[in-house]
Every structure is written in structure tokens, then in C-alpha cells.
Amino acid sequence: MKIALLGYGKMGRIIEKIAISRKHEIVLTIDHDNLHDLTAENLQKADAVIEFTTPASVLDNIEHCFNAGVPIVVGTTGWYDKIPEIKKQCEQDGNTLLYASNFSVGVNIFFHVNRLLAKVMNKYPYYDVQVEEIHHTQKLDAPSGTGITIAEGIIENLDSKSEWVNVLTTDDKNDDETVADNQLLIESMRIDSVPGTHTVIYDSEVDMIEFKHTAHNRNGFALGAVLAAEWIHDKKGFYSVEAMFDFNS
Ligand SMILES: NC(=O)c1ccc[n+]([C@@H]2O[C@H](COP(=O)([O-])OP(=O)(O)OC[C@H]3O[C@@H](n4cnc5c(N)ncnc54)[C@H](O)[C@@H]3O)[C@@H](O)[C@H]2O)c1
Ligand SMILES: O=C(O)C1=N[C@H](C(=O)O)CCC1
Numbered sequence: 001m002k003i004a005l006l007g008y009g010k011m012g013r014i015i016e017k018i019a020i021s022r023k024h025e026i027v028l029t030i031d032h033d034n035l036h037d038l039t040a041e042n043l044q045k046a047d048a049v050i051e052f053t054t055p056a057s058v059l060d061n062i063e064h065c066f067n068a069g070v071p072i073v074v075g076t077t078g079w080y081d082k083i084p085e086i087k088k089q090c091e092q093d094g095n096t097l098l099y100a101s102n103f104s105v106g107v108n109i110f111f112h113v114n115r116l117l118a119k120v121m122n123k124y125p126y127y128d129v130q131v132e133e134i135h136h137t138q139k140l141d142a143p144s145g146t147g148i149t150i151a152e153g154i155i156e157n158l159d160s161k162s163e164w165v166n167v168l169t170t171d172d173k174n175d176d177e178t179v180a181d182n183q184l185l186i187e188s189m190r191i192d193s194v195p196g197t198h199t200v201i202y203d204s205e206v207d208m209i210e211f212k213h214t215a216h217n218r219n220g221f222a223l224g225a226v227l228a229a230e231w232i233h234d235k236k237g238f239y240s241v242e243a244m245f246d247f248n249s
Helices: 010-021 032-037 058-068 080-093 105-121 145-157 219-232
Strands: 002-006 025-030 048-051 072-074 096-099 128-135 163-169 183-190 197-203 208-214 237-240
Touching: 002 010, 010 025, 010 048, 010 219, 025 032, 048 058, 048 219, 058 072, 058 080, 058 096, 072 219, 080 096, 080 237, 096 219, 105 145, 105 197, 105 208, 105 219, 128 145, 145 163, 145 183, 145 197
Parallel strands: 002 025, 002 048, 048 072, 072 096, 096 237, 128 183, 163 183
Antiparallel strands: 128 197, 197 208
């Protein structure tokens, strides 16, 4: 397959290596210093685009791919309030996009079990729940996209929570944050070069249940994005990465 990379930062560089190891060809690489190469003609050389840039540039990049008629896999986070609009554009105009807050297989298993656990916890209301996410200090958005997906999975399945709120701390101290009973706290921490750690904590007066995913490096995210490009290149429409996994059969 021919792949175009939008964003050649930490993720773009690893995706390139993994794509080549899977016998794909990188036909276009765009970063902030060669934006003039982002033309429909260049994009159309690719069977699929993989986009890992910034919250400020992702929507323009999506538009470029839609205008060029090339399927796009979006890894960038921090734009999810625009999902309904983008979904509509896919459905109305026949565009193709797949996005994930986290492409790693391990995190997608975690998402699935998180939803099941939240359902179980309905029977045990004396546990309160919160989400913690830790990432490197270069991260531009908070909470992490993964943290939002985890929180939404809890809110959809646990009757006592109806919205999430975020608190960002820049060191590892954990001040006891107080939130309303219906609110689910997502505590974001930014520490050194941490690739991504997410924990769901159910706490009661007598004990604590911690459910945790730790990324050791970025390779799992990158492999998932390449697998998503392989999966989507001949499809039409709007997809979340869940469509690639079938945990129910
Ligand atoms: N979904 C996932 O599995 C997953 C995993 C890791 C990171 N991410 C997300 O991916 C994004 C990128 O992460 P990263 O660690 O590679 O960041 P990074 O800062 O290392 O790389 C981003 C790159 O995008 C470039 N860029 C900026 N504007 C651009 C534009 N208009 N067009 C093309 N390139 C542009 C920057 O110069 C930079 O090189 C972030 O939003 C992050 O949250 C998602
Ligand atoms: O490094 C990042 O930035 C990451 N972003 C994603 C998120 O916001 O959840 C996935 C994990 C790494």
C-alpha cells in the first residue's frame, strides 16, 4: 500500500518504520516545514493517509484529505468536539475517516473491560470512581484522548456518573480534588517522558480497586495506526477504531 504521513514527529517517525517493515511505501511526508507539498495531487498518490499532528492542524488536514478523496486515519487528539460535524461530512459526501484516541491493542482491550467493570460496579455504590492519566510534558491536550474514551465508557455504563471534569497537575502530587457526586474526575499529570499511563480507580472506605494500562513505548500506537490504514483503505464512511476489533464474538 502507498501511505502518506501527515506529521513527522514522535509518532510519524515510528509509523514510517513500522509501515516500511510491513512492506508499505511512504509516498508523501508532510510536517510544518513543507506544508506547500500538501496538495490534492500529492495526496492522491497515496491509498491512505495517516495523520498525527496537533489539535490546531488536524481539522485542516482532514479537510485536505476529504477534498482529495483519500481515506484518512487520524491519531491526533484534542478535536473530539468536532466529531459530529466530521461524521456528517463523511456520511453526506462519501468521505472516509477512521479515528482512535489510542490505537494500541492493549488499550482497546482495556476500553472493553473498563465498560464491563463499570456495569458490575453499579451494584456496589459505596465505591467512588476516578480516572488518572499520566503523559510526557510535551503533550498539548488535557485530558488525554484515551482518558476521555475511558471516562465516556464509565459514564455510559455506571448510573451514578453523568459528566466528566478535568484537573491538570504538572507534578506527581495528588491533591484531593473534590467534585460533585455525578461528576467523574479525570486527573491529568504531565511527567518527564512518560508515553502514556491510564488508571481507573474505584475507592471505598475499606479497599481500592485499580485497573491500569501502562504503555512501555509508542510502538503499539504506531502499529495500530498502520493496521487501521490497511483496514480502511478500501472502505467508505466514518469509523472509530472499535470497528476494527470484535471483542463480543
Ligand atoms: N491515537 C493514538 O494512538 C495516539 C498515540 C500517540 C499520540 N497521539 C496523538 O498524536 C498527536 C501527535 O503526537 P506526537 O507525539 O507525534 O507529537 P509530536 O509533537 O512529536 O509531532 C507532531 C508533528 O506534527 C507537526 N505538525 C504541526 N503542524 C503540522 C501540520 N499542519 N501539518 C503536518 N505536520 C504538522 C509538528 O511539526 C510535529 O513534528 C498528538 O495529538 C497526540 O496526542 C495519538
Ligand atoms: O503522547 C500522546 O500525546 C498520546 N496521546 C494519546 C492520547 O491523548 O490519549 C494516546 C497516548 C499518547
